[in-house]
Amino acid sequence: MRIIGITGWSGAGKTVLLTKLIPLLTARGVTVSTLKHAHHNFDVDVPGKDSHEHRKAGASEVLISSGRRFALMHELRSEAEWTLEQLLAKLTPVDLVLIEGFKRAPHPKIEVFRAANGKPPLFPDNATIVAVASDAPVPARAPVYDLDDIDGLAEAVMSLARPVSEIFPGVAQWRS
Numbered sequence: 001m002r003i004i005g006i007t008g009w010s011g012a013g014k015t016v017l018l019t020k021l022i023p024l025l026t027a028r029g030v031t032v033s034t035l036k037h038a039h040h041n042f043d044v045d046v047p048g049k050d051s052h053e054h055r056k057a058g059a060s061e062v063l064i065s066s067g068r069r070f071a072l073m074h075e076l077r078s079e080a081e082w083t084l085e086q087l088l089a090k091l092t093p094v095d096l097v098l099i100e101g102f103k104r105a106p107h108p109k110i111e112v113f114r115a116a117n118g119k120p121p122l123f124p125d126n127a128t129i130v131a132v133a134s135d136a137p138v139p140a141r142a143p144v145y146d147l148d149d150i151d152g153l154a155e156a157v158m159s160l161a162r163p164v165s166e167i168f169p170g171v172a173q174w175r176s
Contacts, residue, residue: 002161005099005109008117020150031094056113085168107167141170
């Protein structure tokens, strides 16, 4: 299993890029999962539904299953936020995991940068950024791709992604 991050400030277009990359990669036969970090208090459950009531009642985990999908919600309660390594260990192995967020984690990342966003680039101060996807030329030490060059970015993703065991050697069960 290989991993690469898509990082950048809010509003830069990370999710838009991912929604273009994923179908292209899966059409090429690559199995893909995504892992997204949320900075805010979020809820994937709907108040009033049984699963929400189970969580409110104190269940540590609630697994919802149907003929089409299942979702596992784990309440951290007073636990610390899980590390990227712990979260990756929860995933079923696939060819590629695209990680959105986790700017400070040690995995390689492609920064999505838009000057119009009004935020400074991350790449000058973050050595884990191995490429930049931008809507304008930027002076980066890493390769720069046009945000509309989805084929080129897909190739970059595949060539720059690294085996999870190379980034997190303590996770011995991973296949590279």
